[in-house]
Amino acid sequence: xxxxxxxxxxxxxxxxxxxxxxxxxxxxxxxxxxxxxxxxxxxxxxxxxxxxxxxxxxxxxxxxxxxxxxxxxxxxxxxxxxxxxxxxxxxxxxxxxxxxxxxxxxxxxxxxxxxxxxxxxxxxxxxxxxxxxxxxxxxxxxxxxxxxxxxxxxxxxxxxxxxxxxxxxxxxxxxxxxxxxxxxxxxxxxxxxxxxxxxxxxxxxxxxxxxxxxxxxxxxxxxxxxxxxxxxxxxxxxxxxxxxxxxxxxxxxxxxxxxxxxxxxxxxxxx
Amino acid sequence: xxxxxxxxxxxxxxxxxxxxxxxxxxxxxxxxxxxxxxxxxxxxxxxxxxxxxxxxxxxxxxxxxxxxxxxxxxxxxxxxxxxxxxxxxxxxxxxxxxxxxxxxxxxxxxxxxxxxxxxxxxxxxxxxxxxxxxxxxxxxxxxxxxxxxxxxxxxxxxxxxxxxxxxxxxxxxxxxxxxxxxxxxxxxxxxxxxxxxxxxxxxxxxxxxxxxxxxxxxxxxxxxxxxxxxxxxxxxxxxxxxxxxxxxxxxxxxxxxxxxxxxxxxxxxxxxxxxxxxxxxxxxxxxxxxxxxxxx
Numbered sequence: 179x180x181x182x183x184x185x186x187x188x189x190x191x192x193x194x195x196x197x198x199x200x201x202x203x204x205x206x207x208x209x210x211x212x213x214x215x216x217x218x219x220x221x222x223x224x225x226x227x228x229x230x231x232x233x234x235x236x237x238x239x240x241x242x243x244x245x246x247x248x249x250x251x252x253x254x255x256x257x258x259x260x261x262x263x264x265x266x267x268x269x270x271x272x273x274x275x276x277x278x279x280x281x282x283x284x285x286x287x288x289x290x291x292x293x294x295x296x297x298x299x300x301x302x303x304x305x306x307x308x309x310x311x312x313x314x315x316x317x318x319x320x321x322x323x324x325x326x327x328x329x330x331x332x333x334x335x336x337x338x339x340x341x342x343x344x345x346x347x348x349x350x351x352x353x354x355x356x357x358x359x360x361x362x363x364x365x366x367x368x369x370x371x372x373x374x375x376x377x378x379x380x381x382x383x384x385x386x387x388x389x390x391x392x393x394x395x396x397x398x399x400x401x402x403x404x405x406x407x408x409x410x411x412x413x414x415x416x417x418x419x420x421x422x423x424x425x426x427x428x429x430x431x432x433x434x435x436x437x438x439x440x441x442x443x444x445x446x447x448x449x
Numbered sequence: 450x451x452x453x454x455x456x457x458x459x460x461x462x463x464x465x466x467x468x469x470x471x472x473x474x475x476x477x478x479x480x481x482x483x484x485x486x487x488x489x490x491x492x493x494x495x496x497x498x499x500x501x502x503x504x505x506x507x508x509x510x511x512x513x514x515x516x517x518x519x520x521x522x523x524x525x526x527x528x529x530x531x532x533x534x535x536x537x538x539x540x541x542x543x544x545x546x547x548x549x550x551x552x553x554x555x556x557x558x559x560x561x562x563x564x565x566x567x568x569x570x571x572x573x574x575x576x577x578x579x580x581x582x583x584x585x586x587x588x589x590x591x592x593x594x595x596x597x598x599x600x601x602x603x604x605x606x607x608x609x610x611x612x613x614x615x616x617x618x619x620x621x622x623x624x625x626x627x628x629x630x631x632x633x634x635x636x637x638x639x640x641x642x643x644x645x646x647x648x649x650x651x652x653x654x655x656x657x658x659x660x661x662x663x664x665x666x667x668x669x670x671x672x673x674x675x676x677x678x679x680x681x682x683x684x685x686x687x688x689x690x691x692x693x694x695x696x697x698x699x700x701x702x703x704x705x706x707x708x709x710x711x712x713x714x715x716x717x718x719x720x721x722x723x724x725x726x727x728x729x730x731x732x733x734x735x736x737x738x739x740x741x742x743x744x745x
Contacts, residue, residue, distance in 0.1 A: 184553075191549045194542060198569045198624060201580035204590065205572075208583070217588045258475040269468025270461075277472055280479045286675065288682020290699045291719055294706055295486035298493060298716070302503075318482050321475060379573050382684055386707070398575050402689065415576040422571050430564060 202419065208409060209416040216408050227413035237414070240397035244378055247309055247393055251316040252374040258317065259324025259369055266325075267332040278325075285322040292319060293386035300387070307389025315383035320373035327372060331365025331436055364436025371429035375422055394418075494716035501710060511717030521701065521718065528698040529725065531612060532680040535619040540672050542620065543627035547668070548661075550628075551635035563632065570625040578689045581618045585609040585690070610692025618686045623679075627672040634668025635661070670737045674730055681726050698722050 208216050212224035231237065262281050266274060284292055296315050297307075305311065335358065343353040359366075381395035388396055398414070401407045494511055497504045515521050550562045569577070584590045585608040592604040607613060638661065646656040684699040691697070698718065705715030 187545055187549055187553070190545050194546050194624075195565070197621065198566065200584060201577050201621070202569050202572055204580050204583060205576065215588075216583050217586075217593065219593075258478055261471050261473075262475040265468045265472035269464050269471065271465040271468030271472070274468070277476050280484060281472075281475050283479070283483060286678050288679045288699065290682045290684050290702060291487075291490075291723065292483070294702060294715065294719060295490045296482065297706065298712060299486040299489050302489070314482055317478070321478070325475075375571060379571075379575075381575050395573065395575050398573070399685075402579060411576075411579075415573060418576070419572050422573075423568065426564075426568070426571050434560070 205412060205419055206416045209412040211409070211412075214406055214409060216412065227409045228417075230410050231413055231417075234410070236392070237397060240392045240394045243309055243391055244394035247312050247316060247384075248374045248377040250313050251320055251377040252370045254313070254317045255320035255324045255373040256328075256366060256369045258321045259328045259373075260366065262321070262325045263328035263332050267329055281325060282322045284319045289319065289380075289382040290386075293383045296383070297386045307387055308391050309388065309393075311387040311389070312384050312393060315387050316377040316380055319380070319383065320376050323372055323376060324369040327369045327433075328362065328365050331362040334437065335361055362436070364432040368429045368433045368436070371425050371432075375425055375429075378418075379422075490716045491720055493713055494720050496713045498711050498713050503712060511714045512721065514714060515717045515721045521698075524696065524698045524701050525718075525722065525725070527612070528681055528722070529729075531615055531619075531697060532677055532726075535616050535623065535680050536673055536677040538616065538620045539623050539627045539676050540631075540669060543624060543672065544631055544665075544669070547628045547631035547635055551632055563629070566628055567625045570622075574622065575685060575689075577622065578618055578686050581614065581621065582609060582690050585614050585617070609690060610695065612691070612695045614690040614692075615687050615695045615697070618690050619680055619683060622686070623676045626675045630671035630675060631665060631668040634665045634671075638664045666737065670734070673733065678726055678730060681722060 207220065209227055210223050210225070211220045212226070213221035262278065265271070266278050271277075293315060296311070296318075300307065300311055339357055339361070340353050343357045344350070348356065379395060381399060384393045384396050385399065392400070398411055401411050493503065495507045495509070497506060497508055497510070515525075546566070550559055550566075554562050582589075586592070587604050587606065587609070589604075589609070591608065592601075595601045596604065642660055642664075643656055646660050647653075651659065681697075682699050683697065684703055687695050687697040687700055691700075702715050702718050702722075705711045705718065
């Protein structure tokens, strides 16, 4: 049903979208602004903040670290997500609700609680902080997102296709590999991209658990203290914005293709 | 079922075993890296720390401090107040947007709208919080804009480095988390119910209040919890835009852990906060469940 338009509702939604996009629109504005202070009026166009980005070794190190963490996190969280999503959609087993609840818990737990509790245990065990400890935390918070995405992919799967392959003599593993996996592949790709993006952007856990090695958000946070560095941070932010828009568009494309393949309706959104 | 055959029971057991073995890797991970550390925090909250050495034992001192020292009381009540306000603002503002997308956008364009709404959420959280500082600051976008068009004579100072800034920034950060569950609940509403209500002579407003809103309540409840619980633990926003009067309990927990080296007190603060948040969430669920049942 598409009822008659209510003008005030439309105006409200437009205003809300402006509120949502206000900070993001400013990012490219100040990235290309030829002034060391982040304030209006704009002072003219420049590329110099972008060229300056290429001359900061600490930043390059942070980018490399973040990419490493995000790639390992995305793969691990997606594998764990496949197990949990497949188990919960295909099988019935005792205390299923409790088990899935525990796996999904980080979704509603404040990140500082996750970060702090991991820090306490890692320090007690005498484990040195570094990129691997950040990965441990990131896999924990990314897995619920992967489970959510992959559950809908597995749920939309027509079970009779698997049964047919099984009846035709394929083993359970080869059925999974030849039938199930290709059909949920779009969900898997979307899960990889989403967890990659979350990990790349995560700050609190990285701040607590990275020790001497910095990830990109930890680097950005440290730059906020130096006003002169801010235009460079804006340029960096603009690049990140463009990259995450690209990644998300690709994720959305695969998610929709997956829905088309399994013939399900589009319920919209990642979450 | 009384006449469940042995074969059926065996197949059910086989299914349970397969399900268990499949779910065990993520379950083990969550047990080792979530359940165990959380339990450790609870245990440590009863310990004492002397400079760098943690001393096991059992003392309620940390909890006594967490509940009675004025600085913690102030931070805790401020955090709860901010979280409640942020939740209310976010959910109230989100509802009309979710309603609009669900009821007034053509079906084939809904996914695009949801995508549009979620994009800002996927850009760097740190940078978004920082950009609110740019917008709300003394020489910020809002002040220079308002000065430029002559609405105000001197820059507004109540915008940044206080609780207001924290609320605005958090309401922005959590917007998609409130919109999506409400949208999903609205999408599930059988449209023929609304037509029935119209046909029976109810006005649009009464239809909304008596049919749409009660049926959307599960989404609203989910949105409230999804925004409220993590907001309590937010650390970045208060430290970047909160100033000294906008610091929240998470900042104190961080200070206790990382700078003052008092992990037991930090743990006690965290446990206290989570208990209060948990209790409030359960109360809220009980309250809304009764309300929902009353509507049916």
